[in-house]
Amino acid sequence: xxxxxxxxxxxxxxxxxxxxxxxxxxxxxxxxxxxxxxxxxxxxxxxxxxxxxxxxxxxxxxxxxxxxxxxxxxxxxxxxxxxxxxxxxxxxxxxxxxxxxxxxxxxxxxxxxxxxxxxxxxxxxxxxxxxxxxxxxxxxxxxxxxxxxxxx
Amino acid sequence: xxxxxxxxxxxxxxxxxxxxxxxxxxxxxxxxxxxxxxxxxxxxxxxxxxxxxxxxxxxxxxxxxxxxxxxxxxxxxxxxxxxxxxxxxxxxxxxxxxxxxxxxxxxxxxxxxxxxxxxxxxxxxxxxxxxxxxxxxxxxxxxxxxxxxxxx
Numbered sequence: 398x399x400x401x402x403x404x405x406x407x408x409x410x411x412x413x414x415x416x417x418x419x420x421x422x423x424x425x426x427x428x429x430x431x432x433x434x435x436x437x438x439x440x441x442x443x444x445x446x447x448x449x450x451x452x453x454x455x456x457x458x459x460x461x462x463x464x465x466x467x468x469x470x471x472x473x474x475x476x477x478x479x480x481x482x483x484x485x486x487x488x489x490x491x492x493x494x495x496x497x498x499x500x501x502x503x504x505x506x507x508x509x510x511x512x513x514x515x516x517x518x519x520x521x522x523x524x525x526x527x528x529x530x531x532x533x534x535x536x537x538x539x540x541x542x543x544x545x546x547x548x549x
Numbered sequence: 550x551x552x553x554x555x556x557x558x559x560x561x562x563x564x565x566x567x568x569x570x571x572x573x574x575x576x577x578x579x580x581x582x583x584x585x586x587x588x589x590x591x592x593x594x595x596x597x598x599x600x601x602x603x604x605x606x607x608x609x610x611x612x613x614x615x616x617x618x619x620x621x622x623x624x625x626x627x628x629x630x631x632x633x634x635x636x637x638x639x640x641x642x643x644x645x646x647x648x649x650x651x652x653x654x655x656x657x658x659x660x661x662x663x664x665x666x667x668x669x670x671x672x673x674x675x676x677x678x679x680x681x682x683x684x685x686x687x688x689x690x691x692x693x694x695x696x697x698x699x700x701x
């Protein structure tokens with residue numbers, strides 16, 4: 398009976414592990430991915446330091462933002478543009494999410510201090526802990542709104 | 550020894566359950582939340598049926614889209630606007646994510662068939678399986694882009 402109970406116990410553990418395949422590893426990786434995206438955002442948009450930002454990129458960086466060129470070189474060009482035109486740009490992550498290989502950030506970006514700025518949601522895809530693809534949607538925050546809740 | 554092994558086995562199961570608190574329930578709820586948001590999106594944006602859409606809302610619906618009024622009544626007004634002005638509006642969910650109480654969708658919305666339409670990312674917050682809060686960012690898809698990857 399002890400042996401039977403042991404076998405049943407082992408089966409229960411196996412069943413639980415099967416029900417949540419790689420969960421502990423996944424959850425840890427998703428937290429790491431959030432940290433990586435935060436670090437990339439800070440380096441690229443606030444410090445405007447491509448050398449630091451590039452540490453968080455994989456061997457490719459597929460760009461879907463229609464005003465940015467593809468690849469790591471496109472990010473480099475965008476950072477140079479920011480440094481030249483909007484050296485005081487400040488991007489603040491308001492909320493961050495992760496699901497599988499993706500990290501999503503909701504951001505308030507102010508290019509010129511004192512202006513309303515843009516609401517942005519970015520989606521990043523990671524492979525092996527490095528950022529390899531980026532989509533975003535950008536909208537200027539309007540002066541007036543039909544509700545009093547704000548865009549964040 | 551059998552007894553010791555049994556106790557060790559039970560402890561291992563308990564430790565594993567502690568390491569992933571409520572995971573199975575959370576994962577199931579997140580999948581349910583994705584289904585709820587898909588159903589709300591289909592009812593509101595494609596069927597333009599407020600009666601059906603309202604089944605997926607909680608007792609409140611805090612609206613952060615600056616052109617929509619607050620609350621379920623605001624969604625009703627928006628659906629009436631769509632039916633009157635853009636009866637052929639088609640919104641297609643390209644990708645969907647969930648993290649905790651939040652569901653995020655990346656959407657291609659075309660108000661008039663044959664036009665490029667808008668890229669949209671929405672964030673929904675759910676309570677007890679119902680949608681209670683909404684943020685979004687909307688950007689017209691430009692004619693030309695600096696890369697060939699498309700906005701999706």
